[in-house]
Amino acid sequence: MADYQIIVIGAGPGGYVAAIRAAQLGASCAVIEAAEPGGVCLNWGCIPTKTLLHSADLLRQAKTADAFGVILDTHPKFDLEKAVARSRAVAGQLNRGVRGLLRKHDIPLISGHASLLGQGRIKVSETAGERILSADAIILATGARPRELPGLKPDGDRLWTAREAMTPTELPKRLAVIGGGAIGVEFASFYATIGSDVTVIEMANQILPTEDAEISKLLTEQLKADGIACHTGTRVTACQPNDDHVELILTGPNDAATTLKVDRAILAAGITGNVESLGLENTAVTVKDGHIVTDESAATAEPGVYAIGDVAGAPWLAHKASHEAIACVERLLGNPEAHLPKPEQIPSCTYCHPQVASIGLTEQRALERGYEIRVGRFPLIGNGKAQALGETEGLVKTIFDTHTGELLGAHLIGAQVTELISTYAVGQALETTEAELLATVFPHPTVSEALHESVLAAWDRGLHL
Incomplete structure (x- = not known):
């Protein structure tokens, strides 16, 4: 036994x-x-x-x-x-x-x-x-x-893992974040806010590679507005830690090489x-x-x-x-x-500024799977509560099957959207169609009204656009 x-x-x-x-x-x-x-x-x-x-x-x-x-x-x-x-x-x-x-x-x-x-x-x-x-x-x-990358072995001093990045004893003046996924952009957002000069390096062609391309583009624009340099389609091909800095060789599109000198680098290139x-x-x-x-x-x-x-x-x-x-x-x-x-039933949340949250298929993946789709968009600048909070940068994007009304995906960027995505997660779990979402009463004034407005827009019924 x-x-x-x-x-x-x-x-x-x-x-x-x-x-x-x-x-x-x-x-x-x-x-x-x-x-x-x-x-x-x-x-x-x-x-x-x-x-x-x-x-x-x-x-x-x-x-x-x-x-x-x-x-x-x-x-x-x-x-x-x-x-x-x-x-x-x-x-x-x-x-x-x-x-x-x-x-x-x-x-x-x-x-x-x-x-x-x-x-x-x-x-x-x-x-x-x-x-x-x-x-x-x-x-x-x-x-x-x-995940360790060739030539990029963390040493706990100049080249950090997430553990060192979470327990710094001093603020790096210049910081590189190697990897533009969720972990990378969260650290980039944190350090840029508290005063570091931050550069994000991502091999894929967009920041947050698994997210909807439109949302990724909006996030990249906001990161740049916050002073964060973003290099996509770029690899770190060499790394040389020194006594007082780290020297990185970046190889970007068309194999163009540049040198980046920073005080610390965080390795956040997957697991x-x-x-x-x-x-x-x-x-x-x-x-x-x-x-x-x-x-x-x-x-x-x-x-x-x-x-x-x-x-x-x-x-x-x-x-x-x-x-x-x-x-x-x-x-x-x-x-x-x-x-x-x-x-497709698992929400994804990234807690950078602004936050990003999603569930289901991106617009590109829905089209690749052969769906005929309807897409609704509602910018947070049109939401009264977002205006009151001073958090108007953002978008709610919903994707539906034109024929069945199935909610295929939802993609959000803005303040506290990691809390809002659960509404769509419940909807997907209940196999909700546009009919139920259109009939749902969202309280006013709340940022959650933007979720309803996006659904309305997908079915040509938008009220506040």
Whole structure:
């Protein structure tokens, strides 16, 4: 008889949620974690970065407070040490919260490194030594780490990973961000707001490569307006850290090369799954492009072994990991109706300034899939609440199937759109068509009215354009 019905390896937003759901369903379960419970997201990703970004937002608001009739006696200053300390304190509090949740559900949290031995057995290397545990099912939720690029090995001094970027002891005067995805533009936005001269370097032809091209263009314009230089279609082909700066060779379109000297550079060029030292060679688990291969039920090629979250591939989002965890556990424990979320059902949020949020297909992907579409757009400058807040830069864009009215995608840029995207996520989950959205009453005055106006515009019924 196995020691546990389910053992989860990794206590991030996929792992600890899987364990809690298993316990709720009456299964015996344990979690093995080599680092901190909560994973990268809670400790070194989502939560601490948003805490820092909120500090930057407050500074931005303070600088423009006089326009709203709020007169500050002194010029707003930013205390980097205090901001970082608060960020770490918030992460620490939530870390303790995860430990408490596991205790509440009587789930053992085993601190150690786990390695698969095959046939449901796991070797756990702990401080006190090694032991062997067994389980009927094993869920791999080991997450991911920043991808290293050739010639760009972080040194913790001049070339930073996200960890160093979240805990700076001094503000770099000149900063390069290598990678223009969500992580990269969030750091770029933060550092530019608090005073750094920031340059973003992205290999793809647009900032936020997975987002709708129109939204990406609007974001790029705003980043440039905020003083951030954006180089797209550009690679870093050489990097030379020195005592007091980093020298980067940038190769752009038409292979034109330029030199960029900065004080620090942040490597934010994607992630790769934590698949090493897991004992996968003792199993039939397969790895492709740095991630574990799974099927629609999160099962790997090894019977009884499953993988969820970042280690199982894109999209690399905490909420995707948590929902995969729930579906995986429920299927394991007898609910065949539980299904992993489809990529089109997973909202994406980027917390730069202005924020970007989306769900479903971009306009280009909808056309590539052969849809005949209707597109609605509503600029936030036409929204009364946005005017009142002084946050009029932004757009709500909706994409519908012309024939069925299905909401294919929604793409937002502007203040707090990461909160607004949930409306469209609920709509998609309920298989909403334009009819339900047109009939929905949105309260006035709210920025959410822009969501309704975009739908109206898609069906030639716009009122405030």
